[in-house]
Amino acid sequence: MAENRQHTETVSDIHKKITTAFKLFDYDANNTVDAREISTIVFSLGCFPSQADLHQIIAEVEEGSSGYVHLDTFLPVMTKVLLEHRFPPIPVEHILRAFEVLDKENKGHLEEGELTKYMTEEGEPFTNKEMEEMLAVLLNNKRGLVYYRDAVGLLGFDGVMK
Amino acid sequence: MGCGMGKSRPLQEKSIRAALLIQRWYRQYVARLEIRRRCTWNIFQSIEYAGEQDQIKVRPKGNLISHIFRENEICHETEWEKYFCYKGVEVPDSYNGPHLTFPMSFCGVSKLMEAFRHKQQLHARYVLQILGETWRLLRNLPNINHISVCHTKEITICGDLHGQLEDLLLIFYKNGLPSSEKPYIFNGDFVDRGKNSLEILLILFGFLLVYPNDVHLNRGNHEDHIVNLRYGFTKEVLGKYRFHGKKILKLLQKIFSWLPLAAVIDHKVLVVHGGISNSTNLHIVSRIDRHKVRGAISLSSVSESCKNLKVVCVQYIVDLLWSDPMPQKGCVPNEVRGGGCYWGPDVTEEVLGRHSLQLLIRSHECKQDGYEFCHNRKVLTIFSASNYYEVGSNRGAYIRMGPDLVPRCIQYQASRTSRELTLRQSVGRTERSALQALKEQLFVHKSDLIRAFQEFDPDNMGLISLRHWATATDSVLKLGLPWRVLRPQLVSRTHYGMVNYLQWIKELSITEPKLEVSDTSILETMYKNHSNLETIFRIIDTDHSGLISFEEFHQTWKLLSSHLKMEISDKAITDLAQSMDFNKDGSIDINEFMEAFRLRSFLLLIKKGVI
Numbered sequence: 001m002a003e004n005r006q007h008t009e010t011v012s013d014i015h016k017k018i019t020t021a022f023k024l025f026d027y028d029a030n031n032t033v034d035a036r037e038i039s040t041i042v043f044s045l046g047c048f049p050s051q052a053d054l055h056q057i058i059a060e061v062e063e064g065s066s067g068y069v070h071l072d073t074f075l076p077v078m079t080k081v082l083l084e085h086r087f088p089p090i091p092v093e094h095i096l097r098a099f100e101v102l103d104k105e106n107k108g109h110l111e112e113g114e115l116t117k118y119m120t121e122e123g124e125p126f127t128n129k130e131m132e133e134m135l136a137v138l139l140n141n142k143r144g145l146v147y148y149r150d151a152v153g154l155l156g157f158d159g160v161m162k
Numbered sequence: 163m164g165c166g167m168g169k170s171r172p173l174q175e176k177s178i179r180a181a182l183l184i185q186r187w188y189r190q191y192v193a194r195l196e197i198r199r200r201c202t203w204n205i206f207q208s209i210e211y212a213g214e215q216d217q218i219k220v221r222p223k224g225n226l227i228s229h230i231f232r233e234n235e236i237c238h239e240t241e242w243e244k245y246f247c248y249k250g251v252e253v254p255d256s257y258n259g260p261h262l263t264f265p266m267s268f269c270g271v272s273k274l275m276e277a278f279r280h281k282q283q284l285h286a287r288y289v290l291q292i293l294g295e296t297w298r299l300l301r302n303l304p305n306i307n308h309i310s311v312c313h314t315k316e317i318t319i320c321g322d323l324h325g326q327l328e329d330l331l332l333i334f335y336k337n338g339l340p341s342s343e344k345p346y347i348f349n350g351d352f353v354d355r356g357k358n359s360l361e362i363l364l365i366l367f368g369f370l371l372v373y374p375n376d377v378h379l380n381r382g383n384h385e386d387h388i389v390n391l392r393y394g395f396t397k398e399v400l401g402k403y404r405f406h407g408k409k410i411l412k413l414l415q416k417i418f419s420w421l422p423l424a425a426v427i428d429h430k431v432l433v434v435h436g437g438i439s440n441s442t443n444l445h446i447v448s449r450i451d452r453h454k455v456r457g458a459i460s461l462s463s464v465s466e467s468c469k470n471l472k473v474v475c476v477q478y479i480v481d482l483l484w485s486d487p488m489p490q491k492g493c494v495p496n497e498v499r500g501g502g503c504y505w506g507p508d509v510t511e512e513v514l515g516r517h518s519l520q521l522l523i524r525s526h527e528c529k530q531d532g533y534e535f536c537h538n539r540k541v542l543t544i545f546s547a548s549n550y551y552e553v554g555s556n557r558g559a560y561i562r563m564g565p566d567l568v569p570r571c572i573q574y575q576a577s578r579t580s581r582e583l584t585l586r587q588s589v590g591r592t593e594r595s596a597l598q599a600l601k602e603q604l605f606v607h608k609s610d611l612i613r614a615f616q617e618f619d620p621d622n623m624g625l626i627s628l629r630h631w632a633t634a635t636d637s638v639l640k641l642g643l644p645w646r647v648l649r650p651q652l653v654s655r656t657h658y659g660m661v662n663y664l665q666w667i668k669e670l671s672i673t674e675p676k677l678e679v680s681d682t683s684i685l686e687t688m689y690k691n692h693s694n695l696e697t698i699f700r701i702i703d704t705d706h707s708g709l710i711s712f713e714e715f716h717q718t719w720k721l722l723s724s725h726l727k728m729e730i731s732d733k734a735i736t737d738l739a740q741s742m743d744f745n746k747d748g749s750i751d752i753n754e755f756m757e758a759f760r761l762r763s764f765l766l767l768i769k770k771g772v773i
């Protein structure tokens with residue numbers, strides 16, 4: 001994603017990017033996607049919106065209450081989002097600091113219970129499934145602890161999975 | 163991003179903000195995984211179907227090969243029975259695999275499954291016996307089996323298994339073994355790709371023999387000896403049964419052609435491997451001599467006089483075994499597979515209506531969740547080979563259906579370790595496999611790619627933009643993949659948004675030693691057509707002896723050079739043949755020849771100055 005900033009992208013480039021990501025979920029090949037896929041598409045274009053932001057976008061682009069979104073509606077809205085850099089990536093240090101805020105006793109790690117409590121009760125809470133998956137990825141199994149410094153490194157942007 | 167709590171303590175607010183940040187970050191990560199999973203899926207499917215298309219295109223040319231397909235089988239079935247007889251095959255005392263008694267019993271099949279679970283091999287005598295009995299039984303079955311479900315027993319329907327024994331055993335474990343109380347339909351593609359195709363067949367045939375009224379097998383497009391030549395089943399059998407393999411394969415060829423084509427449950431639910439076309443007519447299908455259609459490529463065997471009628475009959479069957487549904491209306495030839503058609507929801511309505519059916523259950527396509535509805539829930543795809551492309555790529559599923567005829571899908575995933583892979587691990591592994599396969603495809607087309615890139619680089623700077631890279635790559639590979647999205651995984655270095663394409667191509671080369679080869683186009687052509695070569699050679703080697711004479715070798719090369727549009731001199735062919743004949747007995751071992759066409763050895767030959 002970084003090299004795209006090095007020279008300004010043209011609008012037609014942006015259109016192509018958005019269309020390609022959109023079409024990945026266009027299962028019926030008729031330029032529509034299920035509204036529930038919009039968040040994935042928006043994320044994949046390098047944006048870091050909150051759930052509230054996403055709901056707003058979806059509300060703007062959904063065809064009434066059909067549950068579907070058409071490319072013609074999505075394209076202009078998303079183009080604007082990208083041109084404005086509306087949801088820029090979160091710098092790694094901010095994530096690290098966020099974990100440190102939660103790690104009140106400065107242990108360098110979080111317990112499973114602690115993390116679960118924060119993720120499922122505060123902010124824009126995780127579903128049980130999301131929480132399970134996060135623990136599966138981040139938990140250091142032997143001791144039930146999340147070493148967040150490693151985790152942040154592991155799940156870096158565009159990192160190739162090891 | 164505050165939570166508007168008014169008189170909140172600053173510390174608490176800080177925690178909430180931190181939690182929000184982490185949640186946002188994590189959800190972004192999950193979404194990226196999802197995108198990569200979809201891309202990986204697209205890669206595998208497009209390469210798989212492109213391969214199948216090549217397969218059907220291997221149409222025999224010229225006199226040398228066409229005589230192989232001529233229907234000169236004037237022998238009666240009784241003569242064949244004598245040929246396939248197991249009685250002459252002795253079981254030595256040293257054999258410590260399972261012993262079977264006939265008629266087949268439930269104990270016998272259980273013994274078989276236990277043995278296979280412990281990686282034992284069934285003696286050729288028993289294999290021939292089971293196959294012989296199966297052949298006899300199948301000859302009495304109609305093209306379309308009519309089944310009814312009643313209150314005491316639900317029917318189970320399984321999709322493609324593709325030699326994955328683990329999945330079959332998992333289904334039996336979860337769902338129970340076939341019996342009169344537990345009827346099953348197995349919807350084709352039992353063989354190829356996986357390494358236990360023969361074991362699966364023996365188990366399924368075993369159950370068929372024990373419960374002939376409650377176990378139903380439908381033919382799939384892989385129950386076809388030509389397809390087996392390429393996709394691994396032939397190799398598996400010859401590898402496991404060095405002496406009797408040929409006979410077993412011949413008998414299986416007959417069995418496959420006698421497999422029923424479809425099943426209808428309670429006159430309402432049609433179960434068939436591939437699907438339908440706008441001309442599908444079950445009344446006609448039920449009257450065809452199905453055993454005369456041995457494979458999708460049997461058209462060339464037809465004599466002129468009855469060509470038209472036979473072509474139509476073959477077409478009916480090919481449509482049932484090779485077609486795929488599409489979202490758009492209409493019915494068009496299936497260019498991707500090279501056989502059958504793509505049919506739309508209107509065709510589903512029409513064909514189901516014509517036969518007063520309410521649901522079509524089919525298989526043939528791998529689905530991430532093991533099953534998928536389409537066409538307004540009138541078509542249900544069921545696929546039972548989990549981890550089909552790679553460990554973690556997809557689940558398998560089977561259907562349970564009671565007298566209400568409402569399908570219930572049960573999913574599973576066979577895994578070598580008892581833990582399930584995390585989302586991240588499964589995407590990672592699958593993706594690596596897909597990317598490797600894709601890189602191989604790119605490497606194979608590198609001359610065409612360079613040419614395409616150069617069109618965007620008139621000044622010969624060696625650099626093109628990413629946009630042009632994507633366009634050029636798409637035009638050469640024609641796989642319809644989202645290249646822009648894949649780009650980060652394929653092109654590791656860019657200079658301010660530009661790709662040094664020659665460097666990139668160089669880096670694509672697989673881990674082969676860098677040798678100076680004068681004519682890389684021959685290499686690429688060979689490698690590109692590697693699987694076709696093998697298929698063609700196995701067609702030449704009609705008695706499956708693994709040996710071909712110099713004369714046959716020569717003829718094959720002549721055929722190949724026209725097929726591949728290459729010029730090869732007679733002297734070059736003779737030299738090549740002689741260098742292949744390591745034991746100088748005037749014939750070429752097909753295995754050694756195929757080995758030579760693996761990149762490394764071939765390069766060695768070139769180095770030696772043979773070519």
